[in-house]
Amino acid sequence: MKAFLDARSIPAGTVLDTDLAIIGGGPAGIALALALANTPIRVLLLESGGEAFEPQTQALYAGSETGTPYLKLENSRLRYLGGSSNHWGGWCRPLDAIDFEQRSWLPHSGWPFSRTELEPYFSRAQSMCEAGPFIYDDPAKWTQSFGASIPLGEGGVYTTYMQFSKTRDSYLPTHFGERYGGDLKRVPNLSVMLHANVTGLRLATNARSLDHLDVATLQGGRFTVRPKYTVLAVGGIENARLLLASNDVVQAGVGNGHDLVGRFFADHPIPGDTATMVLFNGAISNYYQQPQPAFGAYFRAALTPHDAFKNRHAVLCSLATIEGEVQLDGLGQSAVAATASTLGIDAANMRAFTVGCGMELAPDPERRLTLSDERDALGMPRLNLDMRISDSDFARYRDTLKELGRQLLAARTGMIRINHKSRESWLSVMDWGNHHMGTTRMHNDPRQGVVDANSQVHGVSNLYVAGSSVFPTYGASNPTLNLIALTLRLADRLKMVFRS
Template sequence: MFIDLRNLPDGQTIEADICIVGAGAAGITLAMELLGHDIRVALLESGGLEFEDDVQNLNDGACVSEQQVDLLWSRLRYFGGTTGHWGGNCGPLDAMDFEERPWVPNSGWPFQKAELEKFYPKAYRYCELPSDNFSADYWAEKVPQFGQGRIAVDHESITEKLFLRSPPTRFGEVYRSALAQDESGCTVYLHANVVEIETGPDAREVESLLTKGLDGKTRRFTSKIYILASGIENARLLLLSNRVRPNGLGNDHDNVGRYFMAHTTLRTGRALLSIPDETIKLYKTRGFENFRSEDLPMIDVLQPTAKAQAAERMLNCVVFFEQSYEGERSPGFAAIRRILRHLSYGRMPDKLGEELATIVGDLDTVAKALYARAFRDNSYRLLQTRYFSEQAPNPDSRITLGTERDVLGLNKMVLDWRLGDLDKHTILCTQELLARQFGALGLGRIQVEFEDQSDPWPTGVDSSAHYMGTTRMHKDPRHGVVDENCRVHGIENLYVAGGSVFPTTGATMVTVNIVAMAVRLADHLRSKLV
């Protein structure tokens, strides 16, 4: 059942058994997993069923770091969340991602991959994957194009990692009808902006959630168990709920908001390789965008082996190929893309004048890129290596509350995304290992642009909009916000779902892993309530 909270009386209190904040991949998965178990579920979504400009503006915040993150547009604030524009790339975390690595400070999960393996099959089905097999050898037999064009790496220093393709699943569309059934036991409340987690005087238990509409009206939700499933908004809401604990809930050890991580994504260098275009298509990100025309259910990427990562004392990392034209990575061309993205949502960019000035200042490069793409002039074509790396957990990379407030009266988020020496070392090591591999195979070489640890980060470092950390999982409350079952330390009935609980990121796509963790959490909660 779906209810627009704006249609309910001001001040009303609504009861449920489990209340979930956020209807994205994690929240919808949790709700689906609880159907049919005689559990009353309230699923709260800040937006409606479609994009709304005034609701989307609630995402706004400040990014004060050298490497920028688009807080406003990288996330979607309506039913289905950011699955409304995700690319569909899916791959599980590697076994090494769960391990404590001596050269990676603050690494290690409270459990090993075998624990999550039990829940991956359901996650693959929720993401509508074509298979649960991520073996390169399996797909080399199943897809002749891949079998014939696959790069024969040595698997000593460089191995392969497969990503499978989701349609991509728009969770808000695919699972809407199941949640809309009157007998489902789940009620989805739209336009439900949670502004405070209300607790008793000792903050040992949550008593209710306070919501506030853009019209200023308030309602409360009470339940036995509460789950935050709103991505990086999880940390913000914990920090905002400071009526009883001045530093916010779950923050006795100053961990809430810390350890913000994303996938360090960098296009650098030029691959001068003697391989056919058909092979390049198997390893390039554009293969996902052209899925239907290329008929590829998978994509292969190159990855330093676990042995090589340990020997080089580096993080996990994978490498794509990316074909583009000269000038497409310039500031002016990036400004064009941002303008088009805003227009696709039916709105004009807030900083249109600045964007147009960037284009004009880079006009020659922009013109070259537009010409090359329009006429497919191969003399301007580039084959680049795109590095997609794990980020080292860093307590100084964090979310805090700023002084500026949104229309609900809440302090806006301030993000300081910090990359460190280990992050840079990982890109440089991967580049070196890859160049050696190409040379040994006689495929060619890499013309590098980023050469030394002392070099500044190149322009164009990107987060891939994969936001993790800020409510990290750890058995010890001194080192994490939630325990191994995702319960907030010190609060009996408050849980967190989504990438914000990840202690490390791995070098893989985040959505299917968020879904697997949500399936695991639902399994744990059913045992407590049924």
């Protein structure tokens, strides 16, 4: 086992050669480095932070936010080994098939391939996330042992099952730096260098390939890495920043010939108390409200629209979770009493629950990151995020809740109240998933995407991007499992590139 390198000990002016540079030691960077273990490819992984949180390094993330209120850029991610897995909630679920499809009613939708392209990689990604056996939407496995799902009438919403990453015997999700640090040290063809901040992607003069990387430390050290190939894996915000800021050869930045880098930024809004769900007989299986241990993993149910319903009603994947129990006000009690008696149902044991949400946003090119005039301690331009949510994003989720309410009544199971109507009301309960996506979107056409179907930056032969910044549409599934599957696919691509 070898120790991690520290960029602070590299003499100024040094030039390091390597076959492949991975910029970023988060889930994508670590997954890629481990997937390339024991190959002839010499890999250098460059991580800005150390093995633990350091305020000066974290401060490099600061930026500004305009538009719809959003999280501070320095608070919504973590900059040390393991990246944002260090504050991960552990939720896992593969993207739905429809998430990859071009939909006529959803501008800018469509991946360059279908979900089947990722399926060979989900099992390994699941293993890396330590989320147990790959079960998900096999309801019999969960309900036979852990109680019935909520009866719903025929319609567009169904119970889906999320699985959770855990660190061995606890609820904690896998922190990739802590969990895989030892494995990284054991890989013979891999060097991990901490405190190494890449500050520039320097193109060759013809702009068709990457020539070298500028690396800096907060202590003032500056040196060069000259890789044959490079994978950018510093997250959905920093990937765009580094491409935009590397504007010495091409003024618009690397990969930005069509002004797409930084556009289509997305996160998952998670507004609270979106609805109140009443169950007439008060019966609910525990797995709807809290993750439950099962089959060596943890799982929890949510309510999500079917792909056919999404297409028929032009709704996105936004899903509903059932949270804590609530008391009804007078009107609510009357609504339940009048409805239950009309349906001939005894609601004496009725219980009500607040409903949470994982919302998908429609792709929006104006929701974007741009460089600001401010600079960080390394001289890098900071970012401004112009955040937006359209009213149609809220309206689409309301349509899904309406369908859920209809199905509950049709099954004589319960009913719901939708708690928000106006934009102001929705924004008053808004929180975010910290899932940064979309800023280097994938598309076969360079006019519509920053990277191609192989995650290679259009027009730059030896530069790739890993992570959820390449997602052209986002689904409502948490991105970590999916971005790791995509990264494992990229690893296969790189092995082929190096073989040839």
